[in-house]
Amino acid sequence: MSAIAGVFHDHDEPVSIEVSEKMMKSLAKYPANHVRTWHDRSVFMGCHAQWFTPESVHDRQPCYDERHGLVIAADAIIDNREELFNRLQVEHSRRKRMTDSELIVEAYLKWGEDAPSYIIGDFAFVIWDDRRRRLFGARDLAGSRTLYYVHRPGQFAFCTVMNPLLALPGVRKELNESWLAEFLAIPIILDTIDVRSTVYRHIGQIPPAHSFTVEDGSLKVERYGTLAADVPKLKLRSNGEYEEAFREVFREAVVSKLRTSRNVGASLSGGLDSGAVVSFAAGPLREEGKTLYTYSYVPRPDFTDWTPRSMVADERPYIQAVVDHVGNIAHSHMDFADRNSFEEINDLLELMEAPYKFFENSYWFRGILEQANKDDVSILLHGGSGNYTISWGPALDYYARLLRKLRWVRLYRELEQYGKNMRVGRSRLLPFIGKMAFASPSPSSKPLPNIPLLIHPELAERTGVFDKLKHHDVGLNDSWMNEFEARTYQFDQLSILNHQGTSSTKLSLKYAVRERDPTCDPRVVRFCLSVPVEQYVQNGMDRSLVRRATERYLPESVRLNQRVRGVQGADWIHRVIPSWSAVTEELHELCRDTRASRFLNVEQIKASLTTIGHPPKPEQAFDRHARLLMQSLIVYRFIRQCS
Template sequence: MSMICGIHRRTPGPVTGLAAMRAALPGAESATSAAWTDGAAGFGWRGDARLRKDRPGCTPLLDPGPGLAVTASARLDDRSGLCDALDIARGERAALPDSALLLRAYARWGRDCPNHLLGDFAFALWDARRRTLFLARDPVGTRPLLYSLSVDRIVFASDVGAVLAAPGVSDELDEATVAALLAPRPAVLGERTCYRTIRRLPPGHTLTVTQDTVRLDRWWRPENVPAAPTLGDDAVAEAFLALYASAVEDRLRGVGRVGVHLSGGLDSSSVAALATRANRRSGRPLPLTFSWQPPPRDGPNGPAEPAEHALIEAVCTAHGLEPIYCPPDAAGILDYVRRDGTRDLEVNPHEEPVRRAAAGRGVRVLLSGWGGDEGVSFNGRGYEAGLLRRGRFVPLWRFARERSRRPLAAILLRAALPLVWPDAARTLLDLRRGRPPARRRGFAHPGFAQRVRPPPVSALPRSGARETQLHLLRQGHLAERMDGWATSGAQRGIEYAYPLLDRRLLEFALGLPAERYRHGAGHRWLMRHGLRSLLPAEVRLHTSKQDPVRFGAFQAAVAAALPQVRTLLDARSVPPLRSGYLDMPRLRACLDPERHLAAPQYGGLLVALRFLDF
């Protein structure tokens, strides 16, 4: 994964601090770096220019004719179609890096150029003639891009630490964001960061900055995706699978060793199956599969396989793969909580063992099924409430009878209740898991919590599958995880890729009627029907998303790390600087491993420890 940074002076004066920013960019020891400067702008880049053998590297590039320069973290798809639209001769195309195509796209379409791009990208472009800096991010935010804007300049980078490395960027905390982090249910931050002067460029947006103006535009609007033509079940499934296979192949093209997440669920299993099929057909090495679960334990009659292991093994057996299990351990958890959570974007402590194992095996690109639940693997949540709200009582009754032996109760629970209480499903799930909402407590100091309120959280729509799907895409949790994996992956020379978040596949999903997700007696119909030829039936028809083996191993690792955390805190002669924001007596009480195992609350606890920065 390549990382970028840069500075644009909005007032007269030299560009200073670029070298410090470039040095702060995450990257493996083998990563190369490059820089470019002009009188009013300077760009930096760090990454592997040889990651893809089918195209030159995407380092900073200058086109002196129109006076354009670009730095990018990008992998453009459908290069052939883009080159056709840009009238680039066929003999010239292979030698052009993606950064050159970005320059030509901007020269042709200006600020509208992202609409003509497919793939994963975050880039910055300097237009010397217009004295304009242009930043752009792909629809779902697969590549991070943050910035700090002031009257005299704008500083941007792929990483918070690189932005803070620029001289004069304030490290003053944004207390409203801190309040959100330490709330009973830690919030998704969206475009905010923990620093008052640093913001994320939201996915699907561009930022145009001149000496006098700042313009933030949203270029991708999923709510405007048109409805798909009406097709039969098999035709829809075939169209979906063709798009999906293409999305996976685009992320494999020109890459050496590839890894794939494998949990045994529909999303990761289908990515693994399609990647295996594509590599087998092209003669490339089969992907390596990595799972967060611990290895199966041996029982008296051989390996004891809970459902999670059985599903993983079924996928591997069907496609000739070997599972690599990467469970967390206490040392990894301790390392995770000791990283400054205001700077380190990683939000998932499960992933570091996978990165370590993948890097040790030479993996360059790691495919993930992240994002499927918001696209083609959406479960149709809100469908019943939408039928009730629109007065479609006959289809609602028919649907409830197909899915439940008590259709009236099902209508009350899944259609009527969400109309008056949109968060009912989450609250009922908490109660089922023994976590009454009244008992949820964050780790903020009571005085701080009373003085500072977190920003408001956008409410879940009251009804409608489409409305719910759009809400999930805008919520920010997708980009939040990908930001962390991008920066952490870069440190090990690994690039993450997300086939299920391919723009073509997402727009296909958004164009489908809700019935395609809640077809018949099941949910996630499109995936289950479309993957009949790829996945074993026990994987394709498995409906539970619970993975107690993984969570149990993780909870045990956290419990084993907590005494070490307590020892480190007790050894300090003075409290950590940020301890005033936290309810330290409560935090210390939660460091008891027995208490943790009896009532795990690792999410808020780990967030609080990472914020503490001890």
Template structure:
């Protein structure tokens, strides 16, 4: 993890060194080990260095090539170095003495603007090409490394790893992007390019950008293939291939000149990363792996120690702990907003904040985690929908009955979620023959009355759909959102476009592809980067490996859900690596209880103060009457807190606090 920044004047004005130096200074937390700038007339590049890999210890950026016609600044870890070594013209040194930025620069010299297609790893970089008089920029496939920019046609182009650096240059406006606020309040976050600031953009993942005298040109160099199907000869073959790819995904993220830690929660994903990393380090004769875990002494329903200890009992670890009840959702926001540039915080944001804080206190620089293994591998529950549409009711019933005990839900509840909606859709489409066949199958396998199925899932849905259509015409906006705000930004139209373009997925592959390509994933990865950068750390996510994602997406659905077990291919693959109690655990612990306790007890003074007299800056966005009603319900609900109420209050309060802190132009 490092910091990059740059200025390109498009009107031939020379770069003001002072502005670039300010950009470098404000991102000091991203790279305390070294800083430098390079300026030539109307172009300037800057860099902040955090030493992480062995090669970074000798890396000097910005880097000018031998002929002096190319200059690069980069925040990058390149993982296919051995492969590139055979393809590129590189300095005559051992691979251990060649830096990642040199690999990128050599790739550009060979393949030009196509070079990101040949790179594997996490990267954001910019290359000034003197001959072309162009600035070429690119961001990695998943968007692990951030890249933000500001562009004023015929005047200036600025870029940086964090938005705050862009504001160091005069005349860059800080105007609030109200559409982004609406996306946050409606939990859509579909747009990968916009930010919370109207004139600041993010380069989307897997995109390249060129700035020259004719303007800014952006294109995608890679997209996740939703059509590829993988067919191997056996379950064992799928498991072996998963183990091979996953092990390599972990291994390339262990390249470090310093000790490494993992965030061990006790879940399947973090445990998998931790166990594989420990084995790889032990094989290389390296020291034990640090683990950092959040534990709970009072709110015991959130505590994962039985699973954490099952991993630690295997040996080879140096464990560290964070006590989850000692921190709360709103407590550190004044510190966080010094670094966090956007207002859109999730209710679990304070867990990585505290884990990273402990990591810095321990003198660590690199932390691995199990971030979003759920999405990468896929639980495969949409296979239930897939089976129904294929007419495989018997297999559907078998999977439902097997899945229920693993997740502590009744077969009737699973049927309610996956089987009965299919019946209702058939009724709405007037497909009565298929409806009758579905009723018979459900009656046969689950014993539900055919008459009740006809009444409640055939006739009533038709009446309900008419009522819903009428109500949609009456309702102008979601309850939390101020109706005037919704009308001003034409929120209904925006939501309708999203609804029309996002039909519920009918297959596991469709569902997984949508999850992996949504804008929310991009934003969350950027937030993970900033929460690490606050403490001069680099967060590495083995499950966000391009090779692993492509492999898992191409798997048959039964490799994801089989005999009631989600992510079956991963469970098989890690046999003998994971402790059995982790390998075969069903769901994961819900941390809602700690969030609610923190909000209503530890943060109650902040919450009450906000609700009583500090909501004025969000009245134009929020229906304050609805918010106050939700607040009254929340504080009087006891143990029956509504998720909808707590989330509405969380969104409103954090937005108000962020606007107070940042003083953004509304």
């Protein structure tokens, strides 16, 4: 894994060595095993490398292939190495030591600009093709690594993070109003829909699943693939065959992400997704003589769980059941008693280089990465996309579909079993399912009146932001997608992937710990999309496929748990209450500051302060007004930094 940077002048103008040095110097805040640069008269490329895989210790990027006139700077971990070796007919004697960057070059030599579509893994890379005077690069299908750029007449500059690009003459911290409008208007955790722009007006980004070419003064950015398109339906003969096929694909994805010369860790909650990842990783690591390090966030000891009976904020009993059942695990329960969302803001703004919305979980995200770094963990597995892949299976949406198709017999049998499992009668279920089956909500450009909006009305009007957002399910209207549509949207809508990749890249660079998600591996995504829906909801059980496929892998208390769901971040207000006077004081300062009132809805901030009260109650953790207040502070501090 690396941070890469570069500048290209396409009119034979010499690259400024001073600017290049400034760009590399701004990467010095991240730990590195190796820093190297390469340049000729009109091209500069640099790499700030963190070594994780056994092969990467031999990597000296930027790498210059003199025979073919190619230079590569890559931030990449490739998962389908064996497949690529065979396709490219790489000699067996070269395979063990071949670095991922060298493998990308080989793919480029064979397939040219189609090369990214053959590569599975987390990557962003740039290749300078000296003979063609062409710069080519790409970002992986899931957008797991970021790639920002500045494009001006005669010049193209790129970098893994944004701050080095601000070293370029004329590139300032000028806010992009359109990006900021989307960020402020979207009430859910998603940042923006626009995946090509950034918070800064002069800095763009290559979207997930896209490649770019700079040649003859022009920039071409185009999509090369998708996680979800044209997946043929899988037809097997029995439940057992589907379960075994699942295990085979998922095992391959998990094992491919264990490739490191250091330790492997995993974030572990009490649910199916992270439990499945851990259970499939621990065995192969045992065969290597390694122990799996797992980390779980738990609330502070003085927190009283206010969540309903169907939820649980402290998942320790389920987590411990997984640890005991799976074995070969060194586990840490972590409550981060001295940390809270308010005191993390400045550090997170520096890391994220932009406003962010995951403040409820920010302190334990960072805390787990810090501890993983201390344990010499370089790969941290998680199951972040599992809800739409391995553990998908929305029972009620499926029953609504059966009702629409008038499949009465199957619906009757399923509801009978589901009612027994959930201890609820069919008479209570049918009205709800009927409403789901025949509701016809439609997208609207007007947000619901009960949603408090952080965006200033004038900013919303001059950017037309609500018209831009009306065809996207971003929490502004009654949800108009069922779970079937939402699943397709999850993998087709690049903004969701981009949002996840942005935080993962920037946090991983800081702590030299690479987060990796087997549940979003393209092989897993495509397999899960190919499986008939009847495999996912069966005999009154939601998420049926993963529950059946993990028999013996997971304890029954976790595998068959349908009634209780873990909820993380429920104690963030409880943690912030001692600092609430400081929060309130800063919010009053915000309301008086004209720098903020151009963008933020000051009247709504005042109203939300009144609604929440002083001090707030812990059970207001997911209240829209409480979230708006914390988000307004984050944006306000960022605006002040840019002033």
